[in-house]
Amino acid sequence: MIEYALNYCLAMARPKSEDKRNAILAAAIQVIAELGASAPTAKIAQRAGVAEGxxxxxxxxxDELFNQLYLEIKTEMHEAMLSTYPRDAALKERARHIFTGYVAWGVRHPAKRxxxxxxxxxxRVTAESRAEGMRMFAEFGALLDESIAAGAxxxxxxxxxxSIMAALADTTxxxxxxEPERAQRYTDSGFEAFWNAITH
Amino acid sequence: MIEYALNYCLAMARPKSEDKRNAILAAAIQVIAELGASAPTAKIAQRAGVAEGxxxxxxxxxDELFNQLYLEIKTEMHEAMLSTYPRDAALKERARHIFTGYVAWGVRHPAKRxxxxxxxxxxRVTAESRAEGMRMFAEFGALLDESIAAGAxxxxxxxxxxSIMAALADTTxxxxxxEPERAQRYTDSGFEAFWNAITH
Amino acid sequence: MIEYALNYCLAMARPKSEDKRNAILAAAIQVIAELGASAPTAKIAQRAGVAEGxxxxxxxxxDELFNQLYLEIKTEMHEAMLSTYPRDAALKERARHIFTGYVAWGVRHPAKRxxxxxxxxxxRVTAESRAEGMRMFAEFGALLDESIAAGAxxxxxxxxxxSIMAALADTTxxxxxxEPERAQRYTDSGFEAFWNAITH
Amino acid sequence: MIEYALNYCLAMARPKSEDKRNAILAAAIQVIAELGASAPTAKIAQRAGVAEGxxxxxxxxxDELFNQLYLEIKTEMHEAMLSTYPRDAALKERARHIFTGYVAWGVRHPAKRxxxxxxxxxxRVTAESRAEGMRMFAEFGALLDESIAAGAxxxxxxxxxxSIMAALADTTxxxxxxEPERAQRYTDSGFEAFWNAITH
DNA sequence: AATGAATGAGAATTCATTCAT
DNA sequence: AATGAATGAATTCTCATTCAT
Structure with missing residues (x-):
């Protein structure tokens, strides 16, 4: 009520709603997953429950929608890999954490994947967006430097x-x-394959 | 003169030309590499030097063009991996041959890649086409059974x-x-990583 | 502080501000001069420093904005032609005054022109608006009746x-x-042409 | 029949039809006359009896349609002014011919006007198109040089x-x-006004 | 009164496909 | 078989206007 009066005085209109923005991004994820990058904006808007305009x-x-979506998902992936990162665990366990986190995220969010x-x-996704997306993942390379030192x-x-990690994780x-029922088996094997790939 | 041409034309039913078909496929490769899968058929035809119709x-x-193109390229990739396949070499050398052949093909044909x-x-590419494409590569898994037996x-x-081989080769x-000047280094390392991944 | 502002706002019904109306009209002039009659209202509002709504x-x-703007400018043109009108001068001098005043106004206000x-x-401009706009200028015809009496x-x-006067003045x-440096020359010649046109 | 066979051999498709192009230009004239320069292409196509595409x-x-249309009409106007141009008549008669031809054309083709x-x-009409359009009319100035020599x-x-001629003719x-019933009266007077304007 | 987000009906193009030639 | 004009549905984006705040 008071908020309304305040708005009235400051002459603010409805602010852009974060909810709506998220609804559009979420809708885009679904529709692109279904129809590919040629997904029409009209369908995305409809799925989001907003008008085309x-x-x-x-x-x-x-293009802007697609680039922002790209970065948003990349960021989320990144966070999934770092959440509850065990700073003090042994190197291999830390690596496993990252690999596993990424795979689990991908399995949990197939449309996003x-x-x-x-x-x-x-x-539509620009070189800048790609570069920014890549920057996040490059850091994992650094993280693994130790383990690489002696390997191939x-x-x-x-x-x-x-990139190798990403490729193996994607395959996993x-x-x-x-075969979701063998999730554990694939994830473990995928990680071991990765670990062997880089450490030997 | 004109009459002669007329007779010529009316007399012979022009057969579909293999050349033209190939020109269209080749044009499609270029245009799709440049514009993505949204490449218009008109542009492909133009590049091929034939009329839109x-x-x-x-x-x-x-869709049919795209599916045939998909399989054509997959087949070519397959052949690249098998050409001069050294039947009697040691297992690892045979595997290296395949991996290296694939990488070399990809580097030599960036547009196709x-x-x-x-x-x-x-x-546009159907599940059937994908399955058929995958079948070719599955055989390499069989080929490597021996080496896998003891590994992760x-x-x-x-x-x-x-798939792991494909993923690592793609990354390579x-x-x-x-960095073409380090081609050898990347290829060797990529293969070693792959070999370690599957044999340990 | 906030409460005070609140009271202030709630207490007084803000009157429509003449300033804002004028700002919108002025902005419309600029934007229409730049973009033509397809100028979007959003751009006009922005230029005027007010919200779209x-x-x-x-x-x-x-449409209403455009019609009012049309009449506003026509009125201003009219005033420019009558300001300091020399009631008692000779007929030709009075005519010259009008012609010159109009030309000078147009040169001084190119966006309005x-x-x-x-x-x-x-x-968008209705027949009524046009008629009203024309009425103002018709009076100049009356003014010139004397001079026309013997002419073509x-x-x-x-x-x-x-209309002939307007046409010649517009051309001028x-x-x-x-060629602003020849302003005087054009204006004099334009008027003489007009005067000759109607008096001979 | 033979044409068909020839086409068949030369593999020509339907050629672009001059008729259709003209139908589109004619439709554009009508629709723009009715709705202004914001006339939608869809409406123009419909009026021309062709598909939107x-x-x-x-x-x-x-833009290209509009520019070509602009030049097409200007050319036609120009031709109207020169048709049956009496090379050997007295100067004033030649001038009258031009003026009258233009006015008659404009009266006969109100939509084009x-x-x-x-x-x-x-x-949408570019500076180049305008310049080209103007070039045609500048020549009439040259034509009148003699008569101007002594005038205002x-x-x-x-x-x-x-431009003065155009302005007076447009007004006429x-x-x-x-008032079509007074066509002759207006045309004569308009021309006399013009002639007086430039010769005195 | 003032704001600017929300709306959805257009608008100009594009494009796979058909078909007359 | 070869051509390219013809088609009209689909697409992205704009914009006058409304309305919640």
Whole structure:
């Protein structure tokens, strides 16, 4: 009530709602997962429960929506890998934590995973967005430097190691998605494969 | 003169030309590599040097073109991996041959690689095409059974191993693409990583 | 403090501000001069420093804004032609005064001139507005009746003479706009042409 | 029949039809005269009896359509003024011919006249088109050089004279349009006014 | 009164596919 | 078989206007 009066005086209109923005991003994830990067904005808006035009008050173009979505998902992936990171565990356990966190996230969010796969090859996602997305993951390469030191990949860029991790984790996710009942087995094996790949 | 040409034309039913079909496929590779899977058929036809409508006498729909292209490239990849396959070499050398052949092919044909990446996530490529594409590669899993027997991946499907190989090779290609002067280094390391991943 | 502001706001019904109305009209002139009659209301509001919605508390529709603007400018033009009108001068001098005043106004206010040109052919400006705008100028025809009496235009409607004056003055303005350094020359010649046109 | 066979051999498809192009231009004239320069392409296509998309095979953008239309009408106006031009008549008669030809054209083609008025202030018509349009009319200034030599407009650019002619003729047209029964009277008077304007 | 988010009906193009030639 | 004009549904984005705050 008082808020209304305040708004009245300050002459503020409805503020842009974070909820709506999130609804649009969430809808985009679903629709892109279903239809690919050619998903029409109209369908995204509809799924989000907003008018077609509203989408454009939150994202000025389709490209902007896609780039923001790309970074949003990448950030979430990153967080999933770092949450409850065991700082003091042995190196291998820390690595396992990251790998496992990523796989678990991907399995839990199949639509997001498909969407990232689509956006990853979409011409709409700019080089800048890609670079920013990559920066997050490069850090894991650094994290693993110790383990790499003696292995086959020594003196190759950390990014190479990070990409290998991502590639193996993605493959793992896919098979977990197909046979969820063997999730544990795939995840363990995927990680061991990765660990062997980089440490020997 | 004109009459002669007329007779010539009316007399012979022009057969579909294998050349034209190939020109369209080759054009599609280029255009899809440049524009993604949303590449218009008109642009593909133009690049192929044929009329818009002609494309549709060789491929009844865009989807058909894309699916055939997908399989054509997959087949070519497959052949690249098997050419000069050293039947009697030691297991690891045979595996290296396959891995290296694939990477070399990808580096030599960047447009094809980009196109396969695009088609790989395109809604136009059917599950059947994907399955058929995968079948070719599954055989390499079988090939490696021996080596897997004692490693981390024992009793996981051969497809898992094949996918891991593909994933690591793709990653390798990408980095070779970025730093061609270190091609040898990346390829060797990529293969060692793969070998370690599956044999330990 | 906040409470005070609150009371202040609740106590007084804010009156529509003449300033704001004028700001909107002034902004419309600029934006229409730049973008033509398709100028969006949002841009006009922005230029005026008010919210999109505010524009509609001062002008219920875009059409109303455009019609009022049309008449406002026409009125201003009219005033420019009559200011310091030398009632007792000779006929030709009075005519010159009007012609010159109009040209000078147009040269001094190029955006207004462009805007009037746009509104003059816009479907948004109603026949009524046009009629009202024309009425003002018809009076100049009456003023010139004497001079017409013997000329080529005798027994044609005063409006015809008024339109001829407007047409010649507009042409004059345009050339003064292009070559401001010859302003005097163009204005004098334009008027002489007009005077000769109607008096011979 | 033989043509078909020939086409068949040369593999020509339906050629772009001049008729259709003209139908689109004619439709544009009508619709722009009715709705102004904001006339939608969809409405123009419909009026022309072609599909919405067809319009764009003849004119790649709306701007191109508008610019070509502008020049087409200007050219036609120009021709109307020169047709049956009496090379050997006295100067005034030649001038009258031009003036009268233009007015008659404008009266006969009111939609074209309205359309040119709209396009003349439209942002879509480029400076190049305008310049080209103006070039045609500048020549009439040259034509009148003799008559100007002694008048009020001596040593002003021919373009100024040409613009004055256009302005007076436009005014004349408008009044003829309103009172067609006095067409002759207006045309004669308009021309006399013009002649007096430039020769005295 | 003032704000600006929300709306949805257009608007200009694009494009896979058809079909007359 | 080859051509490319013709089609119209679909797409992204704009904009006048409304309305909750």
């Amino acid at each position: 509203t989408l454009f008050t939150y994202f000025s173009t389709k 498909k969407t990232i796969a689509q956006l990853g090859v979409s011409e 990949l020594r003196d190759l860029p950390q990014q190479f190691v990070a 996710m896919e098979f977990v998605g197909r | 002609t494309l549709f006498t060789y491929f009844s729909t865009k 980009k196109t396969i990446a695009q088609l790989g996530v395109s809604e 991946l024992r009793d996981l499907p051969q497809q898992f191993v094949a 290609m990408e980095f070779v693409g970025r | 505010t524009l509609f508390t001062y002008f219920s529709t875009k 462009k805007t009037i040109a746009q509104l003059g052919v816009s479907e 235009l005798r027994d044609l409607p005063q409006q015809f003479v008024a 303005m345009e050339f003064v706009g292009r | 067809t319009l764009f095979t003849y004119f790649s953008t709306k 309205k359309t040119i008025a709209q396009l003349g202030v439209s942002e 407009l001596r040593d002003l650019p021919q373009q100024f004279v040409a 047209m408008e009044f003829v349009g309103r």
